Amino acid sequence: MPSPGLSDFLSWFPSWLISVFDVVLVVILVYVVIRLLGEPQSRTRWIIQGFIILVATLLVTIYLSQLLQLQLLQFVLEKMLIGSAVGIVVILQSEFRRFLEQLGRGELRQLFPSSSNDKLQPDNVLDQILDAVRELSQKRIGALLLLETNEPIDPSQFRSPGVTLNAEISSELIQTLFQTTTALHDGAVILRGSRIAAAAVILPLTEKSLSRQLGTRHRAAIGMTERISDCLCIVVSEETGSISLAEQGTLQRPLTRSRLRELLELRFSPTVERETVAQDFGRLTREIGSQGKVLLKRSFRLLSPKSHRKK
Structure with missing residues (x-):
């Protein structure tokens, strides 16, 4: 009491x-x-x-x-x-x-966790990623990069969570991870903000019927972006060295380094991010306001003296 x-x-x-x-x-x-x-x-x-x-x-x-x-x-x-x-x-x-x-x-x-720390930085980090993709493409070394664009992805979405690294992003490290002589080359590398979160991550494959020219990495990139809309996948073909970008279950290929930069800068633009956050915040504010008005009206009706007299 x-x-x-x-x-x-x-x-x-x-x-x-x-x-x-x-x-x-x-x-x-x-x-x-x-x-x-x-x-x-x-x-x-x-x-x-x-x-x-x-x-x-x-x-x-x-x-x-x-x-x-x-x-x-x-x-x-x-x-x-x-x-x-x-x-x-x-x-x-x-x-x-x-x-x-x-x-x-x-x-x-x-x-x-602050989502601002988990955003991909559009300056030096982006250059490191693009340099690594260019070198891997020229040497025809297969690669699969998963870029988180919002909150960290739940590991349960992966077929295998791989090996946690939490290392700073660098072109040299990304290239080393995909060397066939290393133990972590098979699978995807997860990029979270300015860090390499994990390597050798096995992604789910898409069930779509694709061209025979697309291998397992392309199928994994499409399958992952089908499940999670807030992520991108960069694929480097081992056979041709072509560069592809998967987003929301669609694949854009082949891409040049400059075109890939344009797409990534557009996706991670601070202006676009601010507009998206403002729209989401405005929508959330309106929803909370409308629900709050309904809740207050019902509370007044239930707790008003008239309702007690009727009872």
Whole structure:
């Protein structure tokens, strides 16, 4: 029970305001959970969102069963709610383990990764990538580069997560990784911001029927960009040395170094990025505003003295 001082303090606030504050806290908690455990376009995030919808449905049904005095249905739904909570912990045990480990180490900044640090830098880093692609193309060394354009991709999207590197991007290192004499040449190299995140990553293949001139690297590039829209794949053909760029399941080939630079600069342009963020933020603000108005109207109706008189 709240202390007398706290109850006296809360009595100054209208009941509808406390209810709205309660809803706001729940929304913030849901957002924090999704932010901590899920990334955009990842299977983990969809699982969390599905779990939240399931819990909300169960809570509403339990409330209705209490009003209608359906004791058996209420008992079953409460057990389903507990089972759902246990099930989500089992399903996301690796994510919870990583979260608790980062929390124990005090790595609070990594719990809320900044998307600005995960953007591809359009200056020196881009030059290093283009130099490496040009050299690999001239020497006809097969290569597959995956460039993350938004949040880090969930490793569950890969057939094999490969080997974690977390090394600074350089033309020499990229060329070395794809040398056939190295152990990490088979697979894709993941570029995250100004770092090489991983190598020897096996990507999912597309199920489309493609030309025989396109090999496994091209099929992997198309398959990956079909699943994740916020990424690009650069492919260097081992047979012809031609350069290709895959985005959203489509392949552009063959490309010159200058044309590849134009496409990458257009994709990672700060102006385009700012416009996209502004549009997304504006859309999110409008949605929150409209939902907030609806929520306030319903709160006023439920908590108004007239509704209590009718009851």
